[in-house]
Structure formats: C-alpha cells, structure tokens
Amino acid sequence: MTKSSWVKNASQLATLAFDKKGPRTNKAMSELGLIEDGSMWIENGIIQAVGTTEDIEKQYADRLQEAEVIDASGQLVTPGLVDPHTHVVFGGIRALEFEKRLEGTSYMEIMNAGGGIHATTRMTRESTEEELIEQTTKRLNSFLTHGVTTIESKSGYGMNLDTELKQLRVMKELQQKHVIDIVPTFMGAHAVPKEYRGREDDFVDYVINEMLPIVAEEKLAEFNDVFCEKGVFTPQQSERILEAGKRYNLKPKIHADEIEPYGGAELAAKTEAVSAEHLLKVSEEGIRALAKSGTIACLLPATALYLREEAAPGRRMVDEGVAVAISTDCNPGSSPTTSMPLVLNLSCISMRLTPAEALTAATYNAACAINKEDSIGSLETGKLADFVLWDVKNYQELQYLFGVNHVRSVWKKGMKVVNLGDSAVAANAGVVMENF
Ligand code: NIG
Ligand code: FE
16 A cells, blocks of 8 residues: 655755766865755655645645655755765773873874774774674664664774674664665775785775775675785775676775875765765865866765864865765764764854755765755655754754754655754653653
8 A cells, every 4th residue: 555645844855966966076076956945745655746836736746645744844855965974893992092092192102002993993803793883782782873764884894804894784683673874985994904904005905906896796796805014905906896896886986185185085086986085185176176076075074173284175175166975974082973964064064065065965965975866855746755854944944053964754755754943842841850
C-alpha cells in the first residue's frame, strides 16, 4: 500500500532546487529555491511534488485524507544535512591530548611522538567490531539529532589490512542497521604507522598492493583518500595512491594543505579528485586550480577552531568560483563534534560565507562531494524525502541564532526518525518536575 505524507504550511521551504546540475559556484551558491508557505507531497519515502501549500492542496485534492499530515507551521524546512567528511568509526577518545595542546604542544608534535592519529590507531586496533559499532552508533544518533541524514565515513585508524577492513565492515553493517546513510571512503594512507617509519615508500606499496585490491574486491568503499601533508605523505606518494585507487574505480579525495601549503589542492585538480578537504593553507594557485578543475573544496571550520587556527579562505574561494562544501570532520583529535549546525554557523562567522552559501555547502554541494546529488541534497520530485523541520522561521535565523540545535524533527526517506518538538520538551520537563 502507498504511504503518503503531506508537509504543509512551512514558513519557509528551502528546496535547494536549481535548473543546472552539478556543484554550485559563485552566485548559484545563494540560490536556495525558497518557497514561502511551503509544502511537499511524499509517497513511499520519495518526494512527488513540491510547491506552496495551496499548490499541493489543489494537485492532491482527492487524496488529502489518506496522507499523514506534517504540520510545519512557523518552521523552516530544509533538505537533510549531508556531512561529506567524517572519521566517525574509531576506538577510544583523546581528551588528554586536548589538554596537552592547550598547554602548548602542537598537533603534529603529538602525532610524531606516537600520539594523535597513532593513539587512535592503537585503540581502534584493540577494539572489537561490536565495540566500534556501539560507540559509532552513539555518534550517528547524535548526527541525526543535529539534522544530518547522510554522512561520508573514512577508514584510516587501522593502517594495517585487518583493522582497515574492520572499520569498513563496521560502516557496512551500520549502513544496514542505522537510518543514516553512510558513504564509505578507504583512507589506508592516513599516516605512516610506526612499523614503517623511515620506510614510507614501502608503506605506500603496502597500501597499493595489499590493501586497495581487497577493499575493492569486497566492495567496501566508494572513495580513496590520502593525508597529503609535510611529514605524512608527499604529493608524489599521494598521487601514486590516488591513481592506484582509480584503477579499482575508487574516486580520489585528498586531505590537502591543512597544516602547511604543500601543493595538495593542485594535486587534487590534477588527479581529478571529487574533493579537496581542509585547505586552511591553500595557495592562490591552488584556489585557481580548484576553480578550473571543478574539484569541490570541502571546508572544515570546526577543525580550524579546535586547532586554534585561522579557518580556510572560504569567502575567497567562493568569489574565485570554487564549489564549496562544508563538513564536521568528526574525529577524536582535531574535531570531536557531530554538530553540522555549528559548522554552518562557523562557516559564516569564521569564513564569511553568507547564510545562503553555507546552507548550499551543507546540502547540495555536500551531496556532490560524495557523488550523491541525484538522490539527496535538495527537495525535488524523485529525490529521497530526507528533510528537517527547524524551529526557526527562515534560513537566516538558522545561522544567526548560533551554537544552538534548532532541530525540531528529522525525516529520513519519509519516516520520522527524530522528534525534539515541544511535546518532547514538555514531557521531559514533567519528569524532572515529578522527580524533584
Ligand atoms: O581530518 N588531518 C588528518 N586527519 C584528521 C584528524 C585525525 C585525528 O587527529 O585523529 C582530520 O583532521
Ligand atoms: Fe579529516
């Protein structure tokens, strides 16, 4: 039987619909396809029609009775947020390292002394699949309550075949078990493991010859990422890994120019990477290369804030014609957060994106950064009914009232998966009062 839902009376529906396909740049990043008194008709989890409440009422006049009504009065409705860059599957946490960094030790110093990524690698190697599933589920739940309905997820805390496969299998299992959609990325080259110190090229060979073929054969990943950074992988080593991945149909992504300018953005353009990530220290040439190649810049302002660094030059990139997406970079070291709303706020505050550009970066362009723009990232006929009701009247308020989670409810494939509405608050308040 057909299950129909009718979203009606949204004070503003940001559809993100646009007449051209592909990552949005320049002025197109401000085109949100806004509808006042917005409405949607949904059947079996797929959007059938989008318009004003009056439009939809007329179009479905003879079927209004059969639909579940989703009253969005006074609320903003947007596509479900998409987080195109996370390291969400990991064992343990690194709170002590946070303290150390505040006392003056740098992120790279900690990593080179065997902490940082290496510490998480140790803890991930020691974790069972069940433990990883349990810890990751909590984080996925938190993503969901912050309005995120699809995430990308990288391996990279294994740095040996067994643990890389373990992380990727955890993602596969969670993709089946959890309502969030997970797009897997292989990142065997996240750091050079201790065992390979001084033999970096041997590790690159190991990634290419021993890991990539099995990851591809088991169909465990769609993308292939590498940390191209001074002291980690050189642009030459990174290129070898990315080109090898391409031979297995794994599309390249790059952690580029995060700590120092290192030609990462240029390499992303050269290898036709889907996205270049971080880019705090991107060169002018790198910005031009990204604009020309169409490689998406995936910017992570929460990471910059957490490392107490200046954010990537997001404003300049948009002005130069680079397609920008934004992400949490959720990981236990440089960005232990699951809050995309915070990232939206920071994109405006730290990178001077406008609220409209930031919303495009967290929805449609983010979907492009994981090659999923045909099914998610905007509210259009034929796409998945992944959407969020926010307790604000318009998209400007969403960004202006910062550091707060405005989610009221989250819908995944037409199903309500989060409900933080007034009644939930009232019920909880009641419990507190009774216990008091
Ligand atoms: O994207 N830069 C490299 N990788 C992660 C951090 C990983 C960690 O510190 O555990 C990042 O920021
Ligand atoms: Fe990252």
